[in-house]
Amino acid sequence: MVKRAAGALLSAIRIDHDSPRLLATQIASSIREIILSGGLRAGERLPATRTLARDLGVSRTTMVEVFERLIAEGLLEARTGAGTYVSDSVRLGEDISGPPEPKTELESAPEPSVPRPAVTFGADFTVRLPHTIRAFTTALPAVDMFPVAQWTRQSNKHWRTHRDLMLGYGNVTGFPPLRHAIAAHLKANQGINCEPGQIFVTNGAQHGFHIISSMLLKPGDKVWFENPGAIGAQNAIRAAGGDLVPLPIDGDGLDVAEGLRQAPGFRLAFVTPLHQQPLGVTMSLERRFVLLNAAESADAWIIEDDYDGEFYYGTHPIPTLKSIDHADRVFYVGTFSKTLFPALRLGYILAPPPFVPVLEHLFETYLPTAPLNSQAVVAGFMDEGHFATHLRRMRRIYTERYQVLMDCASKHLPGLLTLKPTDTGLHTTGRLATGLDENAVTRAADADGITVTPFGRYAMTPLDKTGLVLGFSGVPPEDIEHGVKRLAGILETELSNQHTRPGMEP
Structure with a gap:
């Protein structure tokens, strides 16, 4: 836990000077509520009595009384030379207020009424592409x-x-x-x-x-x-x-x-x-x-x-x-x-x-x-x-990574995936061998730690072509080589599965 030099901020404490309740009682009740509701966690340091007294506009004597009450209740503990902390026995009220109430009210609450266009247009939105840095995530620069x-x-x-x-x-x-x-x-x-x-x-x-x-x-x-x-x-x-x-x-x-x-x-x-x-x-x-x-x-x-x-x-x-x-x-x-x-x-x-x-x-x-x-x-x-200077360097790096991808594909992907040459950009595309389904390949690749994106993911209406999008810019050369080999194994397995399914000729 990050150490706070002056302890936690307790701005939620409210004091009513017109109330018949003593100031010490009001402040103690507020701190007690903050602790039991999880606003202060077990082991968290409180400000010094002098600091809290100044923040709240009360005497230091009042704050000393507040701390003594809460220590006596077991909510706070004083550590010699280190300050006052929320007691380690406090775990969101486990030992003090019993088990938390079931959230039946929240769970059964009706869905809020959201105005158009959030609902109407939101239903048509396409989920954005994954951006995990791995072979062959698209649209990523070489952050390495x-x-x-x-x-x-x-x-x-x-x-x-x-x-x-x-x-x-x-x-x-x-x-x-x-x-x-x-x-x-x-x-x-x-x-x-x-x-x-x-x-x-x-x-x-x-x-x-x-x-x-x-x-x-x-x-x-x-x-x-x-x-x-x-x-x-x-x-x-x-x-x-x-x-x-x-x-x-x-x-x-x-x-x-x-x-x-x-x-x-x-x-x-x-x-x-x-x-x-x-x-x-x-x-x-x-x-x-x-x-x-x-x-x-x-x-x-x-x-x-x-x-x-x-x-x-x-x-x-x-x-x-x-x-x-x-x-x-x-x-x-x-x-x-x-x-x-x-x-x-x-x-x-x-x-x-x-x-x-x-x-x-x-x-x-x-x-x-x-x-x-x-x-x-x-x-x-x-x-x-x-x-x-950075752009020139990145062009050289991306040229190298693109060439590694094309060379590895020519060795490991013939008959499985035909990559299209490109002279610009951060990705290229590949046409799958007959019998391979782009969505099935995408799911199998993801399960094996590889990102490939099917053409259909970008489409608003059905396409007359299928294939995969492979990014190379954000992937180091050694990861490209390993990724191509693993992708080849996935495609071979998927192609074999297609041939052995009922209704397919062996």
Whole structure:
């Protein structure tokens, strides 16, 4: 138990100076109730009588009397030279107040009435993907390779020199140096022409999706959405009232022609053009222009989710959709969860110029602000060049891990799982051999300590293809090799079980 220098805080004690009851009696009753209800645990230290007397505005003599009463009752014990503690015999009232009352009242209480949309939309939400660090969890950066020492130095520097900023509210739209750093990064690395004032810092990408959707959509508005597609974005847009229109993915990306057939009057489209989540398709240049033209014709908008486009394994990055958006139809959403680490909960929106005043008003009036200290550290990390160095290093590491995965798969998975080559992102996909069920394989892998994700987990309507998504970025090479061997054994067992089941030919 963590030692408290001055003992537990006892702010719940209330004194009625107009009561005929003695102050010592009132205080003793309050402390007794706190102990018996579990507010103070056995072995926990109480403040000194002098400290409690000052906190409660009574004489020290009164507090000495209170402690003597409770010691006599067996609730407290004095330890010479160490202070006064809750007696070890007290275990939430085991020895004093008898067994706890049954919780029949709580257990039988009716379910609360929760207003829409929590119930209506919540029932349609997809449970988020697992994030345990193991082979082959998706969407995880290499946290084992993160430059903790550099990060700590940057953090310490800001606490030493900018304490007034770190402990205040700050700019609600984002820490200005971070907005400048993000804008400079997008110009230099993504070919996006933008200004710092267009950048709005959010509590992660999903927060950004929900902000944009809530601003643009009326309940029931049609939203083109990739099928299969990003789970967090599905939930964020549903929560904002959007009616998702699942559209298939072909070799060029989102099927815009099918979108025009199903919902020509769409209001919003959500896409992951650089590395489609989860199939890994890169949207072709021709399809990008078709999508942009469709949005302009329908007076609709597009959310571009660039969740892992920083990590490419060729000589040149793939251009973003936003970089060719001359009609200002695209909201570009980025995140530091993949480039740095997920616990930051830090993302950003690059908004088209007409929406800057609207978003400024929303952020200034009620939207939550991302933690300022985290923003300041990231800004310094970027300004001093550590971010660029980190990205280059991670690209090398992910290239190595990707190659280990592909090499091991070629040795151990032929005839079981065919992996698709990729030149960007943190995961790849595999098509299962005929006769293997993606959900059965997923369950068997999980039982063996491996995470693989079936295509169907991302789907809103049935798919004409099945397979698995395998992440490699957050998995050390030796774990990738062991994971592939174990996955091969699982697939062989599942395939054998399929052949021996009733109705199947041996």
